[in-house]
Amino acid sequence: MNKEQNKFKRYTVTSALPYANGPIHIGHLAGVYIPADIYCRYLRSVGEDVIFIGGSDEHGVPITIKARQQGVAPQDIVDKYHKIIKKSFKDFGISFDVYSRTSAKIHHETAQEFFKNLYDKGEFIERTAKNYYDEKENQFLADRYITGTCPHCDYEKAYGDQCENCGTSLSPTELINPKSALSGNVPVLRDTKHWYLPLDKYESWLREWIVEGHKDDWKPNVYGQCKSWIDLGLKPRAVTRDLNWGVEVPVEGAKGKVIYVWFDAPIGYISATKEWAKETGKDWKPYWKSEDSKLVHFIGKDNIVFHCIIFPSILKKEGSYILPDNVPANEFLNLENDKISTSRNWAVWLHEYLEEFPGKQDVLRYVLTANAPETKDNDFTWKDFQAKNNNELLAIFGNFVNRTIVLTHKYFAGKVPALSNLDEIDKAVINELKTFPDKVASSLGKYRFREAQAQMMNLARLGNKYLTETEPWKQIKTDENRVKTILNISLQICGNLSILCEPFLPFTADKLSKMLNLSKLKWKDAGNENILKSGHQLEKPAYLFEKIEDKAIEEQVQKLLDTKKENAANEVKVNPAKEDVNFDDFSKLDIRTGTIIEAEKVPKTKKLLKLKIDTGIDQRTVVSGIAEYYKAEEIIGKKVSILVNLAPKKLRGIESNGMILMAENEQGELCFVSPTQDFRNGSEVK
RNA sequence: UGCGGGGUGGAGCAGUGGUAGCUCGUUGGGCUCAUAACCCAAAGGUCGUAAGUUCGAAUCUUACCCCCGCUACCA
Numbered sequence: 001m002n003k004e005q006n007k008f009k010r011y012t013v014t015s016a017l018p019y020a021n022g023p024i025h026i027g028h029l030a031g032v033y034i035p036a037d038i039y040c041r042y043l044r045s046v047g048e049d050v051i052f053i054g055g056s057d058e059h060g061v062p063i064t065i066k067a068r069q070q071g072v073a074p075q076d077i078v079d080k081y082h083k084i085i086k087k088s089f090k091d092f093g094i095s096f097d098v099y100s101r102t103s104a105k106i107h108h109e110t111a112q113e114f115f116k117n118l119y120d121k122g123e124f125i126e127r128t129a130k131n132y133y134d135e136k137e138n139q140f141l142a143d144r145y146i147t148g149t150c151p152h153c154d155y156e157k158a159y160g161d162q163c164e165n166c167g168t169s170l171s172p173t174e175l176i177n178p179k180s181a182l183s184g185n186v187p188v189l190r191d192t193k194h195w196y197l198p199l200d201k202y203e204s205w206l207r208e209w210i211v212e213g214h215k216d217d218w219k220p221n222v223y224g225q226c227k228s229w230i231d232l233g234l235k236p237r238a239v240t241r242d243l244n245w246g247v248e249v250p251v252e253g254a255k256g257k258v259i260y261v262w263f264d265a266p267i268g269y270i271s272a273t274k275e276w277a278k279e280t281g282k283d284w285k286p287y288w289k290s291e292d293s294k295l296v297h298f299i300g301k302d303n304i305v306f307h308c309i310i311f312p313s314i315l316k317k318e319g320s321y322i323l324p325d326n327v328p329a330n331e332f333l334n335l336e337n338d339k340i341s342t343s344r345n346w347a348v349w350l351h352e353y354l355e356e357f358p359g360k361q362d363v364l365r366y367v368l369t370a371n372a373p374e375t376k377d378n379d380f381t382w383k384d385f386q387a388k389n390n391n392e393l394l395a396i397f398g399n400f401v402n403r404t405i406v407l408t409h410k411y412f413a414g415k416v417p418a419l420s421n422l423d424e425i426d427k428a429v430i431n432e433l434k435t436f437p438d439k440v441a442s443s444l445g446k447y448r449f450r451e452a453q454a455q456m457m458n459l460a461r462l463g464n465k466y467l468t469e470t471e472p473w474k475q476i477k478t479d480e481n482r483v484k485t486i487l488n489i490s491l492q493i494c495g496n497l498s499i500l501c502e503p504f505l506p507f508t509a510d511k512l513s514k515m516l517n518l519s520k521l522k523w524k525d526a527g528n529e530n531i532l533k534s535g536h537q538l539e540k541p542a543y544l545f546e547k548i549e550d551k552a553i554e555e556q557v558q559k560l561l562d563t564k565k566e567n568a569a570n571e572v573k574v575n576p577a578k579e580d581v582n583f584d585d586f587s588k589l590d591i592r593t594g595t596i597i598e599a600e601k602v603p604k605t606k607k608l609l610k611l612k613i614d615t616g617i618d619q620r621t622v623v624s625g626i627a628e629y630y631k632a633e634e635i636i637g638k639k640v641s642i643l644v645n646l647a648p649k650k651l652r653g654i655e656s657n658g659m660i661l662m663a664e665n666e667q668g669e670l671c672f673v674s675p676t677q678d679f680r681n682g683s684e685v686k
Numbered sequence: 687u688g689c690g691g692g693g694u695g696g697a698g699c700a701g702u703g704g705u706a707g708c709u710c711g712u713u714g715g716g717c718u719c720a721u722a723a724c725c726c727a728a729a730g731g732u733c734g735u736a737a738g739u740u741c742g743a744a745u746c747u748u749a750c751c752c753c754c755g756c757u758a759c760c761a
Contacts, residue, residue, distance in 0.1 A: 015761095016761065018760090018761085019759065019760070021759095021760085022760070024761095025760085025761090026761095027760075027761050028760085028761050029761085030761075031761030032761055033761090057759085060759065061759085062758085062759070062760090219691095220690090220691070220692095221690075221691045221692085221755090222691095223690095224689090224690045224691060225689090225690050225691075225755085225756075226690095227689095227690085228689050228690050228756085229689090229690090229756085231689085232688090232689070261759070262759075265759085298761095299761075300760090300761030301690095301691080301754085301755060301756090301761075302755070302756080302759075302760085302761070303759085303761075304690095304755090304756085305756075306759090329761090330761070331691075331692080331754075331755080331761090332754070332755080332760095332761065333761075334754095339754095339760090340760070340761085341760065342760045343758090343760080347760090370698075370699095370709090370710095371698065371699095373761090374699095375691080375692070375699090376691070376692040376693080376753085376754075377691095377692080377753075377754050377755090378698080379697095379698090381697090383697095384697075384698080384710090387697090387710065387711075388698095388710080390721095390723095391709095391710060391711080391723095392709080392710070394721065394723075395721085395723055395724080396723090396724085398720095398721075398723090399720055399721070399723050399724065400720085400724085402719095402720055402721070402723090403719050403720035403723085403724080404719090404720090406719065406720065407719055407720085410719075411719095450698090450699075451699090451700080454699090454708080454709070457709085458709095461709095464720095464723095464724055464725075465724085465725065467719075467720090467724075467725090468716095468717070468719095468724055468725040468726090469725075471717080471719085472719070473717095473718075473719040473720095474717095474719095476719095543721065545721085546721075547721060547723095
């Protein structure tokens with residue numbers, strides 16, 4: 001990173017704005033906030049001019065859905081979570097210079113200014129299209145607010161954007177029998193005008209900037225994703241929506257429309273900077289508009305396209321802004337082998353952790369950094385959490401500091417003893433000590449936080465080894481000067497640790513500095529073997545880390561097991577009965593008993609089996625989406641119920657004549673609805 | 687389906703053509719200043735599968751398998 005110090009005068013570091021429909025969990029922390037915080041703390045220690053930006057993303061459809069579910073206003077939802085999120089970040093030591101929110105006035109103004117600017121320049125395309133409108137609720141319906149029957153698989157509860165049964169992406173107009181999720185009404189199509197950002201026109205400069213310009217310095221996952229998007233061809237993207245929650249579109253003829261969240265959210269970084277400038281009396285502009293500022297976006301992998309393609313396009317077209325120098329996106333973190341999920345409550349929530357493990361912020365920071373999903377998805381387990389605390393933080397770091405300070409108090413009344421003649425081993429250790437700051441800094445400059453943290457820990461390992469090899473507790477009997485030298489050097493290592501660990505373990509750094517009776521040292525002081533002068537008085541030793549007992553871990557595991565149980569219990573809710581049909585309608589269905597006589601997997605599909613069924617009437621081919629639950633060879637000979645007069649349909653090029661009746665539970669698991677006795681094939685089901 | 691990322695000893699990772707390395711765990715030994723912590727040593731891997739290029743492949747090529755994302759704005 002040293003070279004860059006010449007190139008950049010200041011750093012603008014953003015962390016993805018958490019969506020304000022839930023609290024913060026370990027996935028957010030490991031993916032975005034901890035690495036960003038480490039980076040910023042390091043830069044500050046080096047003495048760089050850096051602003052670290054965060055804030056809540058408070059617009060968008062999901063928040064309106066949640067508000068409606070709970071019968072409150074969207075503002076109530078975001079107020080609630082913004083407060084929780086902001087506090088938990090603060091208590092956890094995420095060192096934002098500003099934590100703002102997109103419902104703030106300054107943000108609405110900034111986003112509108114941006115929109116107006118691009119609008120006036122004629123950057124947007126205007127298109128009028130027909131969208132579904134709910135006449136009862138007097139509003140246009142977001143894709144997600146429309147349900148209907150999927151045209152591909154006949155699933156009746158498909159959403160306007162996707163069918164969750166067959167996984168196909170849909171547009172609302174493809175749905176058969178669309179219904180408004182708000183009122184249950186049948187929506188009507190109405191013309192509505194929207195503005196689009198013509199990303200297709202930006203392809204050539206994006207290609208030059210990313211594909212050629214950032215081939216070597218962006219992470220493979222980020223670069224690969226961007227290249228793929230650009231190669232496939234970009235399409236215009238709508239920047240407005242028909243919704244009553246968000247930043248109003250500031251042009252004529254846009255009543256009842258708001259700026260689409262993905263357009264307004266990243267602008268939140270800029271509005272937050274303005275807010276910070278106002279509070280501190282500084283100028284925000286250099287951080288965003290000066291070529292000698294380095295802009296870095298910390299995000300998760302799901303945000304790559306927005307931060308690498310769309311937001312830079314907006315900045316570029318506005319004209320006066322700088323582009324990100326790097327976008328170090330992390331992959332995802334799982335929890336105990338399962339995807340983290342807000343809606344399923346499958347998470348370790350930060351605000352709960354802070355209450356249940358008071359004073360242990362650094363333990364979580366350490367574990368999440370050591371396990372950070374930098375190159376691929378990773379897993380957080382409580383057992384690993386315990387092991388990393390007990391076997392690494394405590395055993396290596398905490399123990400080294402403790403034994404050094406305890407010995408100093410024991411032999412020299414807590415005063416730093418003087419160095420005398422250096423042996424070979426002393427010189428070797430001092431020389432090695434000097435290499436650490438650069439090693440850690442070099443890894444940080446490459447956004448390799450795991451590696452950087454491991455380097456820092458190696459310094460503590462060096463200390464333990466040094467003590468064991470020099471054995472001051474034996475030397476004290478014969479050679480006190482020798483012990484003075486050994487402890488002096490050991491204490492210098494402790495002093496260095498307090499500096500090097502600060503970006504990773506800020507609370508520990510603070511405790512350690514106090515124990516060493518040092519005022520806040522900076523990065524430039526590290527690598528020095530004379531941080532603590534001889535005669536300097538130390539404070540009494542205190543443990544930096546405590547052992548985490550099995551009981552605490554078992555409680556957390558039990559909490560997760562309870563969540564699983566609760567989820568299972570919630571899932572037994574049964575859908576209400578559908579509308580009545582008369583007997584004539586029912587008797588149109590011809591359902592028979594039959595036997596599966598052949599079965600094979602349809603190649604290159606996940607779910608489909610090609611079956612041959614003896615229906616009593618004939619032997620026919622049926623394609624059925626059950627391969628995830630039944631293996632072909634297991635179901636040959638199985639008795640089934642089959643709808644025989646369903647119109648034929650081609651699936652993957654194979655004509656399917658009929659449908660096997662299956663029951664489906666809330667997990668989507670399937671089970672045959674079969675005759676319980678060996679009934680003759682072709683018997684009618686009535 | 688396509689595209690992108692990943693698949694390395696029990697766990698987490700490094701390693702882009704030349705004898706497979708690190709941390710934790712395990713086993714044995716040493717030490718006793720230290721929160722049974724520390725230090726040393728050992729065991730443990732046919733580097734997802736198969737074929738190919740090469741004197742030589744974890745590393746390059748091709749095919750396939752598995753996990754995750756793009757694809758419920760949950761990082």
